Amino acid sequence: MVENKIYVHFQGKIKGFVSKKLTEIGTWNKMNGQLHPDIMRFWQSFMRRFPRISVFFIGLSFLFSVWACIPFAKKFDLVIQNGFIIDGTGNPWFKADIGIREGRIVRIGFIDDKQGKKIINAQDLIVSPGFIDVHTHCDRGIVRIPTVDNYVYQGATSVIGGNCGGHPFPLKELFKKIEDQGIALNFGCLVGHNTIRREVMEMKMKAPSAEEMESMKSLIYQEMEVGALGFSTGLSYLPGAYSEKDELVELASVVTSFGGVYATHLRDQGLYITEAIEEAIEIGETNNIPVLISHIKLADDVVWYELERITEPVEKARKRGVEVTLDQYPYTATSSGFGSSFPSWAFEGGNENFLKRLENEENYAKIKSYVIKRRLTSTKGINKPETIYIANSRKFPEYIGKNLQKILLSQGKEPTIENTADLIIEIQKNGGASGVFFQMNEKDVEGLMRLPYTMHGSDGGIQEKGRGVPHPRNYGTFPRVISHYVRKQGVISLEEAIRKMTSFPAQTFGLKGRGMLQEGFFADITIFDKNQFEDKATFSAPHQYSQGLHYVIVNGELVLEKGEHTGKLPGMILYRMD
Numbered sequence: 001m002v003e004n005k006i007y008v009h010f011q012g013k014i015k016g017f018v019s020k021k022l023t024e025i026g027t028w029n030k031m032n033g034q035l036h037p038d039i040m041r042f043w044q045s046f047m048r049r050f051p052r053i054s055v056f057f058i059g060l061s062f063l064f065s066v067w068a069c070i071p072f073a074k075k076f077d078l079v080i081q082n083g084f085i086i087d088g089t090g091n092p093w094f095k096a097d098i099g100i101r102e103g104r105i106v107r108i109g110f111i112d113d114k115q116g117k118k119i120i121n122a123q124d125l126i127v128s129p130g131f132i133d134v135h136t137h138c139d140r141g142i143v144r145i146p147t148v149d150n151y152v153y154q155g156a157t158s159v160i161g162g163n164c165g166g167h168p169f170p171l172k173e174l175f176k177k178i179e180d181q182g183i184a185l186n187f188g189c190l191v192g193h194n195t196i197r198r199e200v201m202e203m204k205m206k207a208p209s210a211e212e213m214e215s216m217k218s219l220i221y222q223e224m225e226v227g228a229l230g231f232s233t234g235l236s237y238l239p240g241a242y243s244e245k246d247e248l249v250e251l252a253s254v255v256t257s258f259g260g261v262y263a264t265h266l267r268d269q270g271l272y273i274t275e276a277i278e279e280a281i282e283i284g285e286t287n288n289i290p291v292l293i294s295h296i297k298l299a300d301d302v303v304w305y306e307l308e309r310i311t312e313p314v315e316k317a318r319k320r321g322v323e324v325t326l327d328q329y330p331y332t333a334t335s336s337g338f339g340s341s342f343p344s345w346a347f348e349g350g351n352e353n354f355l356k357r358l359e360n361e362e363n364y365a366k367i368k369s370y371v372i373k374r375r376l377t378s379t380k381g382i383n384k385p386e387t388i389y390i391a392n393s394r395k396f397p398e399y400i401g402k403n404l405q406k407i408l409l410s411q412g413k414e415p416t417i418e419n420t421a422d423l424i425i426e427i428q429k430n431g432g433a434s435g436v437f438f439q440m441n442e443k444d445v446e447g448l449m450r451l452p453y454t455m456h457g458s459d460g461g462i463q464e465k466g467r468g469v470p471h472p473r474n475y476g477t478f479p480r481v482i483s484h485y486v487r488k489q490g491v492i493s494l495e496e497a498i499r500k501m502t503s504f505p506a507q508t509f510g511l512k513g514r515g516m517l518q519e520g521f522f523a524d525i526t527i528f529d530k531n532q533f534e535d536k537a538t539f540s541a542p543h544q545y546s547q548g549l550h551y552v553i554v555n556g557e558l559v560l561e562k563g564e565h566t567g568k569l570p571g572m573i574l575y576r577m578d
């Protein structure tokens with residue numbers, strides 16, 4: 001027994017000594033960059049005694065080191081050389097190369113082209129962070145078209161959906177589908193108020209009961225926990241229009257602890273826009289969350305040229321420390337369903353009730369006069385029927401691409417305001433349609449773009465090429481800012497435009513590691529020719545990709561190469577990170 005104990009004791013001692021010695025040698029080797037003297041001595045005496053075996057070992061170790069070095073011979077997966085770098089901060093361009101490894105930017109500076117497995121020569125081209133579109137409705141078609149062509153061809157590398165109060169519920173399922181099948185660019189999503197309210201209260205035009213309020217809050221909580229970036233409202237759509245401010249203040253409170261944003265399609269974008277902005281600010285300020293006012297515009301000619309209706313409340317709030325920002329698309333026409341031309345009470349209880357109400361003469365007259373006031377009245381003498389186009393309609397495909405005046409004339413009717421209102425009601429009665437409405441002024445678009453707290457966003461969605469006549473913003477938002485507003489009109493500088501498409505959106509939505517060209521950041525990069533980059537989509541022929549875009553890189557992989565979509569799907573879900 002005693003002998004056994006002694007044996008175990010010495011065995012432990014020897015083991016401890018050997019492992020201590022090995023650790024010591026290992027550390028020494030690492031720190032000095034050469035072999036420990038004890039190892040060197042052992043190796044020299046081994047070589048003297050067994051010269052042939054030594055030669056064999058030396059040969060073997062040489063072969064091993066060659067084999068081991070092969071994968072590391074090139075330092076970068078991709079190198080972009082010779083480009084003009086605009087890093088997204090708003091700083092002026094500089095010249096440098098960019099080295100990318102494992103999806104990240106690992107070096108900005110001079111890089112020898114022998115160090116890249118693949119080289120892009122960006123001579124004379126702009127190398128910018130990939131564009132981030134903060135205002136899209138891509139959540140609606142992204143599973144069907146994961147290549148997201150109409151955004152890739154604009155230079156976008158990230159899109160945010162769930163805007164204007166609508167998102168696919170529950171988000172968990174959407175995120176899973178996207179992750180299972182892959183997606184070309186990065187996608188984040190907001191929780192939509194209209195979606196949540198419809199889930200809990202259907203189309204009721206009333207304030208929520210305490211119980212309904214709790215249910216809505218718990219659903220918002222559930223979606224935020226899955227990774228939504230914030231809460232959105234669409235207060236001129238249904239059922240959002242049925243909600244009062246108090247409801248929104250309380251619902252938005254769920255977002256505070258998650259660090260989310262409040263993005264809002266205002267209750268009014270015309271005569272009452274200031275009041276609508278003040279409501280949005282109060283919702284954010286009470287809950288201590290940032291407020292992003294969606295697709296900012298003066299959408300009624302009665303308020304054209306009165307930018308102070310927007311800038312005054314926003315700047316007052318910013319002065320007292322409320323984070324209020326705006327997003328904007330670079331066009332003078334809006335686009336939405338014709339439903340937004342009707343009074344919200346007309347749809348109370350759902351579409352069946354709407355159809356019944358139209359049968360009542362008195363109700364019909366009330367609805368009609370609202371449509372005339374909302375859509376067909378101008379204080380500047382504009383012929384409204386001529387400015388409203390049908391973008392898409394299932395029931396009336398022959399209307400697509402035509403304005404209401406033309407449609408009436410083709411039916412042998414006079415294009416009067418009365419007849420136009422009847423036509424709008426007829427369209428809505430038959431399942432509705434999406435329209436394009438020219439209701440903004442170029443001067444106002446430019447004025448809003450100049451504000452440092454306005455960023456760019458398309459308000460578009462996934463498009464199937466050739467289907468319908470959608471708003472060209474779906475294909476042209478980012479290239480149009482650069483070609484029309486930077487190059488032709490000189491409204492803002494190229495560096496400022498890129499800041500509004502990259503670092504500013506990333507900051508607003510808390511997208512960590514994106515929106516700038518910096519070492520350690522995700523390699524989301526767009527490369528274009530600053531003299532050629534241009535939108536080709538027009539109102540009459542919108543299904544056209546931009547020109548002058550050379551490469552789009554998402555998480556280090558080429559999604560667009562030499563102007564062509566590669567079909568690759570390296571995008572990620574942009575989960576809220578806090």
Ligand SMILES: [Zn+2]
Pocket residue numbers: 163164234265294295
């Ligand atoms: Zn909207």
